[in-house]
Amino acid sequence: MASKKIDAPPSGTLASSANGADSDSLLLQQLEDELKKATFDDDRLEDRSISSSSSASSASATGNVIKMQANLLSAAEQESAACMTFNESDIQEAIRILHHAETLCNAQIHAAPKKSVPLMTSVSKMVSSGWSYFGYKDASKSKPNSPAGTPPPPLPKYMTNGEIRARVVRAESQLLTSLILLLQESMMSYLKAGLNIRKGYKSYENVWAELQSMGDEVNTLVDNNTRGGIQFGLGTINIVLASLPTKILRIISSFGYIGDKALGFDLVSKCIAGKGIRSPLGSLMFLSYYTILAGFAPSVLGETNIPVADKILKDALQDYKESAFFLYFKGRNCRLKSMIKESTAAFELASSKATVEWGSELQRLCDYELGLNCAILLQWSESIKYFDRLAQENYWSKAFFLYFKAAALEECGQKQEALSTYQLIPGLVNRKFGGRTILVEQYVSRKVRLFEQNGFENTNLPALEILLIWNAYSSMTQESLRTCLAQVDNQISKNRGVTGLDSLAVLKTIKGAILHQLHQHKEGAECLTWVQDLPAGKIAEEKWVVPFACWEAGVGSWMEDHALAGDQRWARAKAFWDKAMGYSGYEFEFRLSIRIHAAMTRIQDLAEQMKLKAFH
Incomplete structure (x- = not known):
């Protein structure tokens, strides 16, 4: 199957922050070493799959000591035989179970009878016939209850259905592990996700090639659920890789491939049509x-x-x-x-x-x-109940849900209760992945620290700021948008001459995003241009705000230019999004990168459609 390569990351692009560059480089080296080892192990496993070595020696070669009988069910026999969480403990347990599944699958693969290879089969026949000519018998190949010299059963022409099934489950375990890791939004998780994608892709490619070699026999040799598993897994990997922005692909570039979206959609469509598990x-x-x-x-x-x-x-x-x-x-x-x-x-x-x-x-x-x-409905008192419940149940990030609760309390005019809630947050910022505080908790702890510096007097509409970062304004009614706009205008008036550029830049970005959703594009563009034109270094704390302003300016341009012909429809938007991609080292960087990549992919699709129309 054709695959594409991506360039190695330029020096320094992997550092999430200046003071983390050394540790990130060390981490990258460790992951690359692990990747090389995994590649070597995969190659050894493929070598063993065409050899006649015993399952015991194969298992010991990789340290697996699980004893398992080969799955010799035919495709027909196999047919008849045949969650979402963000809590850290559940995530780790899921990864542990998936790793155990890999181990079990490896044992099943090692136990499977190895398929014949034409050249090796010919040599084997020649050697065995030569020994027979001289009167020797190979006692090691005789069955205990069989006459001496009885030949062993012929090697299968293809991998057995059981071995293919085990390889699919192993690859699926690696795929699911990588998807879990990608959701963690950290340097280490992306690197480890790349390692698992690499291993899973290779496993899927091997069984895919095996199915292709079977030709018309595939439907009788391989059960429907296993065929569906290959289609689902290989298709999903291609779709996921095609959806990742360059910033993330560079981090996992040791994996070496980018996705083929068309192939991915075709394979997953076939999986759905197959009506398997x-x-x-x-x-x-x-x-x-x-x-x-x-x-x-x-x-x-x-x-x-x-x-x-x-x-x-x-x-x-x-x-x-x-x-x-x-x-x-x-x-x-x-x-x-x-x-x-x-x-x-x-x-x-x-x-x-x-x-x-x-x-x-x-x-x-x-x-x-x-x-x-x-x-989104501005029903803040109702939202408080949900975020309070999530915090009490200690789901995902208690610190974030209490922060959202406090922001909602402010919207309800309950300033004192909000202040008390904010003060709880620093002691709750403890959710880590790979030894680092998760991004959303880095954000809320920084915000509370800033609030504390001015005695919690001026928090600058934190609830509306969350809605901006979470991309929620596009789901609001026009009435709700106007209510939010009035709040922002009032806050800007209150801040005039009192707060610094950071606060004003955040409020201007919120205002610009709201105005664009109200189709007041000229006014929205003015707000966002003001933020983008701030001199470099003037934003001390809110490093995320300028690239987000670039993103929102692109969204507004996309909406305003929607009726234009040709590439004029997206020219301005693309320029803003290209500008946003030039920033790095800010909060929610990878989240914004995914947004921009999705938008740029849409532009590419439209450009391709234009070429096809021109051709026809």
């Missing part, structure tokens, strides 16, 4: 792509992604009416359409359906979405 996972993969990615850039991707997500949801909910997962994505998709009432109903129904073992985790996730919906 991974068919609903394929539908969820597409929904994740169309809804979550659109959520990063709703004003840019909404018109194309939302209708597709609607169709997938309609088909999926016909087959899985009680699925809490599909109902959850229905809530996300409704929010993209600014149908917050319908979105809330879908999240509430999803929560009520989540009653099995993992149900509590999905219920908490729905609580978070419901709290965000309340904030």
Whole structure:
């Protein structure tokens, strides 16, 4: 299968901050060493798959001492035989279980009878016939209850169905581990995700090549669920890699490949059509792509992604009416359409359906979405209940949920209660991944420290700031947007001559984003231009605000230029987004990078469509 390479990262691009450069470089070296070892182990495993060495010696070669019988079920026999969480302990447990699954699969692979190779088979026959000619018998190949010299059963022409199945499950374990790690938004997690993607991709490629070699026999030699597993896994890896921005791809560049989105969509579509056990996972993969990615850039991707997500949801909910997962994505998709009432109903129904073992985790996730919906509706007192509950249950980041609660309390005019809540946060910033505080907790701890410096007198609408960073204004009604705009204008007037440029830049960026959603593009552009034109170094604390202002300026230009012909439609937007990509070392950098990559991919798709039209 054709694959593409990406350039190695330029010197210094991997450092998340100046004082972390040395540790990041050391970490990168460690991960690259591990990657080389994993590549060597993979190659040895492939060598063993065409050898006739015993399963015991194969297992000891990699340190696996699990004894396991080979899975010799045929494809037909195999056919008949055949969650979401952000809590650190659950994440680590999931990764542990997936690693154990890898170990079990390796043992199954080692136990499988190895397929014949034409050249080796010919040599074996020649040697054995030569020994027979001289009257020798190979006693080691005789069965205990068989006459001496009885030849062993012939080696299979292809990998057995059991071995292919084990390889697919192993690759799937590596894929799921990488997806978990990518969600952590840290340097180490991205590097480790790259390592697992590399290993999983190689496993999928090997079994994919094996299936291709079977030709028309594949449907009888390999069971439907295993074929669906290959289609789902290889397709998902290609889609995920195609969706990652350059900044993240450079970090995992030791993996070496970028995704083929067209191939990925084709394979996952075949997985869904196959109606196997991974068919609903394929539908969820597409929904994740169309809804979550659109959520990063709703004003840019909404018109194309939302209708597709609607169709997938309609088909999926016909087959899985009680699925809490599909109902959850229905809530996300409704929010993209600014149908917050319908979105809330879908999240509430999803929560009520989540009653099995993992149900509590999905219920908490729905609580978070419901709290965000309340904030979008400016129903702050209702949002407080959800964020307080999430904090009390110690879900994901207690510090972040208390920060959101305190910000909502301020919106309700309960300043003293908000102050008391803010003061709890520094002692709760303890959620780490790879020894580092997670990004959102770095953000809230820095904000509380700034508030403390002025005695919590001037916090500058932190709730509206969260809605900006979370890209929520595109889901608001015009009335709610005007309410927020009045708040921002009032705060800017209060701050005049009192606060520094950091606070004013944040408020101007919020105002610019709101004005664009109100289609007041000229006024919105003026606010965002003011932020972008600030002299370098003038922003002391809010390093994220200038690149976010560039992003919002691009969104406004995209909306304003939507009716223009040709590349004029996106020329201004692209210039702003290119400018945003020039910044680094700020909070939520990778989150913004994903937004920009999604938008740039949309531009590429439109450019390709223009070329096709011109050609025809």
